[in-house]
Amino acid sequence: MKKVVKFGGSSLASAEQFKKVGNIIRADESRRYVIPSAPGKRFSADTKVTDMLYGCYALAEEGKNFDKELEAIKERYNEIINGLKLDMTLDAEFEVIKKDFANKAGKNYAASRGEFLNGKIMANYLGYTFIDAAEVILFDKDGEFDAEKTNDKLSKRLSKTDNAVVPGFYGALPDGTVKTFSRGGSDITGSIVARAAKVDIYENWTDVSGFLITDPRIIDNPVGIDTITYKELRELSYMGAGVLHEDAIFPVRIEGIPINIKNTNRPEDNGTWIVESTCQKSKYIITGIAGKKGFCSINIEKDKMNSEVGFGRKVLNVFEDNGISFEHMPSGIDTLTVFVHQDEFMDKEQQVVSGIHRIAKPDTIEIEADLALIAVVGRGMKSQRGTAGRIFSALAHADVNVKMIDQGSSELNIIIGVSNNDFETAIKAIYDIFVTASI
Ligand code: ASP
16 A cells, blocks of 8 residues: 655644654555645744745845845744754755845745755655655646656656655746746645555645535535545536645546545544545535636627527637636527636726627627626436425525526536625525535
């Protein structure tokens, strides 16, 4: 048995947290490859080291003095080193970082140092080999992650190393320049390493015991999810469910490796299993509810649209030409609606409207702003009669007006558009009808 274990920032924010992580790793010798994040918040008003690095580098970039800010970052690491009574110092690394900041080595490089330095401490603490992610996580010259090249190089490297620490979040371009993934990207690194080492399980350790059915900021103490499929998770995380980076499932999916989300502060909890497929039924018909505010709909009407070949293509071309990606596109006989992110669309709305008029010659175009989309996701919905009926009657009882409905033919999810103001009420109503009512 071989495992990759990734620890998030809150699991590595202090020496105390590091000790818990050390105990977890030492308790199971199959935990052979470790992916650390940068130290996160020790308490809610604290600042993550990654954010401190961004702030510090912003000063360097403006040519201002950043000594105090860099010293505060060093202090965070020294607190951990001293708390663990390690025989090491990061003085030499900080000298290099200081020079690189002054030479404007780049924002990505700056942010990556959080994981790099934490990886150094972790390797020393565990007695594992340190592998710099810049040598094994590779991006192409356009800055796109190069999955196959990385997999080749990394698997060769790991086959020679029984136990290693690979810092999360970053890699390098072909010329060696450091490049990071988007925020929370250590989850992706963990998945890449899991694939390359062909491990049995990718354990992703964080500060919650797995996924909850919905957002705890909206529902008090929502129930947890025991098992979820990659596809369900993709739908939910795309629609805003946190915990795991939305791109983290792609590498492990290639090898069918399950991900187990675990809680560093409650290691005995089972957490959530993310799997390719399962015969385990979810406890409720739905697996999860997620959603986002801040969408706009562009409603386009034209008589006899149904018989005009190429109408949809012409409309979508206008969005493409303006660099706007669309989320959903429900249509009627003579109407077509395109849902887009309001912040992406706002500045370009008049170009889009005139572009559509010019190319597709519709009768009218109407824009509606401040909409929210809610995804109700569940493998249990397939072929189950009455699920949509229950959702919409619950929403009607809660006095929520439904503006859009979109159900993919996979029957894995139903997307509902409501006004931003109805967002929380709608999620409560759906949660209650499927979960509270069956407890
Ligand atoms: N430290 C980075 C962040 O705060 C990456 C990570 O934690 O995964 O986003």
